[in-house]
Amino acid sequence: MAKQEVVEGFKFEQRHGKERVRVARVWKTRQGQHFIVEWRVGITLFSDCVNSYLSDDNTDIVATDTMKNTVYAKAKEGRDMLSAEDFAILLAKHFVSFYQKVTGAIVNIVENPWERVTVDGQPHEHGFKLGSEKHTTEAILQKSGSLQLTSGIEGLSVLKTTQSGFVNFIRDKYTALPDTRERMLATEVTALWRYSYESLYSLPQKPLYFTEKYQEVKKVLADTFFGPPNGGVYSPSVQNTLYLMAKATLNRFPDIAYVHLKMPNLHFLPVNISNQNGPIVKFEDDVYLPTDEPHGSIQASLSRLWSKL
Numbered sequence: 001m002a003k004q005e006v007v008e009g010f011k012f013e014q015r016h017g018k019e020r021v022r023v024a025r026v027w028k029t030r031q032g033q034h035f036i037v038e039w040r041v042g043i044t045l046f047s048d049c050v051n052s053y054l055s056d057d058n059t060d061i062v063a064t065d066t067m068k069n070t071v072y073a074k075a076k077e078g079r080d081m082l083s084a085e086d087f088a089i090l091l092a093k094h095f096v097s098f099y100q101k102v103t104g105a106i107v108n109i110v111e112n113p114w115e116r117v118t119v120d121g122q123p124h125e126h127g128f129k130l131g132s133e134k135h136t137t138e139a140i141l142q143k144s145g146s147l148q149l150t151s152g153i154e155g156l157s158v159l160k161t162t163q164s165g166f167v168n169f170i171r172d173k174y175t176a177l178p179d180t181r182e183r184m185l186a187t188e189v190t191a192l193w194r195y196s197y198e199s200l201y202s203l204p205q206k207p208l209y210f211t212e213k214y215q216e217v218k219k220v221l222a223d224t225f226f227g228p229p230n231g232g233v234y235s236p237s238v239q240n241t242l243y244l245m246a247k248a249t250l251n252r253f254p255d256i257a258y259v260h261l262k263m264p265n266l267h268f269l270p271v272n273i274s275n276q277n278g279p280i281v282k283f284e285d286d287v288y289l290p291t292d293e294p295h296g297s298i299q300a301s302l303s304r305l306w307s308k309l
């Protein structure tokens with residue numbers, strides 16, 4: 001997207017923007033129910049402002065302070081509740097259409113997971129608590145209307161206490177890990193998926209479409225990881241489980257063209273302690289030492305063969 005130029009005999013590429021603009025937006029229904037989103041917005045603009053790098057001429061610069069203000073102005077304008085994707089697209093659209101010099105924009109958003117609380121079995125009108133995993137999105141938009149829309153999940157921590165093993169891997173003189181068909185499986189999933197919409201004009205118009213998709217993808221990923229409530233599903237490796245999660249996502253959502261999953265293997269080490277008189281703690285799949293470093297690092301992406309990506 002960045003235009004490479006030759007300046008003073010050098011190759012040159014530039015972009016500028018504003019990072020970590022935090023905004024919260026509350027919407028209220030007439031019946032007194034409140035909705036809130038909290039977003040951290042990042043903006044990157046590609047614009048013809050080379051002169052500002054080469055000289056004291058700032059006349060082509062969109063000030064990053066203006067970008068920040070635009071986030072609040074657009075949040076204020078939005079009368080109806082928006083998904084993070086819709087807001088990212090709306091901002092990107094503004095920057096590429098409002099400024100003649102801006103040829104492209106990247107807007108990314110991380111949404112803080114405020115969830116409505118339940119009090120005495122009833123959803124609270126205006127009370128929320130912070131959940132754990134975060135909804136992320138990135139809209140890359142060109143002046144032509146060409147779009148790339150990616151969404152994701154950060155920090156989806158999941159664990160199962162059985163139905164996981166790891167056997168028949170390469171054994172050599174450095175291998176100490178025994179085969180096991182019974183272990184804990186814990187990970188913190190980072191997921192990214194790209195929607196197949198490639199222009200502003202092909203986007204679904206249903207309100208909160210992408211918020212709904214986010215919830216559904218999260219459910220497919222978690223359900224595939226855990227398996228059925230009774231009995232679960234056996235995982236022969238993080239690799240296999242990751243692949244099945246990615247495949248389930250592409251199979252279930254026709255408008256997702258690409259998915260990337262990163263799943264660290266967070267080890268729960270068996271605890272065995274003994275002294276000269278014998279065992280103090282003998283491991284029987286019950287007492288573990290939870291660790292997060294070092295951890296295995298497993299990631300893969302899956303996309304459709306027919307996809308243009």
Ligand SMILES: O=c1[nH]c(=O)c2[nH]c(=O)[nH]c2[nH]1
Nearest residue numbers: 166177236237238239265296
């Ligand atoms: O599921 C696993 N995949 C690995 O690649 C690996 N490596 C390891 O030491 N334990 C595991 N577990």
